[in-house]
Amino acid sequence: MNFFNRTTIGALFFVTMLGAAFAQKVETDFDHQANFSQYKTYSWQEIKPANSLWDARIQNAVDAQLAAKGWTKVDSGGDVAVVAMKSSKTQRTLQTFYNGFGGGWGWRRFGGGGFGDSTTTEQDYKVGTLVIDLYDAKTKQLIWRGSAQDTLSDKATQNEKNLNKGVAKMFKAFPPGSAKS
Numbered sequence: 001m002n003f004f005n006r007t008t009i010g011a012l013f014f015v016t017m018l019g020a021a022f023a024q025k026v027e028t029d030f031d032h033q034a035n036f037s038q039y040k041t042y043s044w045q046e047i048k049p050a051n052s053l054w055d056a057r058i059q060n061a062v063d064a065q066l067a068a069k070g071w072t073k074v075d076s077g078g079d080v081a082v083v084a085m086k087s088s089k090t091q092r093t094l095q096t097f098y099n100g101f102g103g104g105w106g107w108r109r110f111g112g113g114g115f116g117d118s119t120t121t122e123q124d125y126k127v128g129t130l131v132i133d134l135y136d137a138k139t140k141q142l143i144w145r146g147s148a149q150d151t152l153s154d155k156a157t158q159n160e161k162n163l164n165k166g167v168a169k170m171f172k173a174f175p176p177g178s179a180k181s
Contacts, residue, residue: 035174043078146170
């Protein structure tokens with residue numbers, strides 16, 4: 001196998017492992033004293049930081065999930081106030097590629113030497129986080145929090161698909177106690 005084929009296979013393996021290592025992470029938590037059966041309506045309070053393109057996408061994804069649970073969106077005065085917070089940050093990873101000749105620990109163990117090269121590169125990637133908070137509108141107490149974190153793509157359509165998937169995972173067992181595990 002020539003160097004180009006080994007490098008290509010190594011790169012494909014790296015991309016596959018990177019995708020698996022940074023798969024979407026979704027978490028939820030809630031106030032165990034809250035009576036979710038009393039909540040039927042909700043109103044949006046804000047999305048921080050504001051970005052009109054993604055604000056509408058986030059609202060649509062959350063609205064679809066809450067509507068599927070029987071909740072009704074009202075312009076103001078809902079039983080629950082919804083707040084969304086989003087952020088992104090750049091992460092860095094190191095990846096080392098070996099040319100496949102000699103030098104491995106097993107080879108040296110049997111008295112063999114080795115010759116070969118390795119190349120280490122830095123790779124940056126963006127991670128996006130979305131947090132959805134639900135507050136009891138009367139008491140102003142946090143009653144539920146969902147968060148989703150995933151590696152961001154360079155393609156907006158892929159990011160929107162991941163947004164919808166993450167929000168669906170967040171609300172899968174919503175309201176608390178509705179899904180028996």
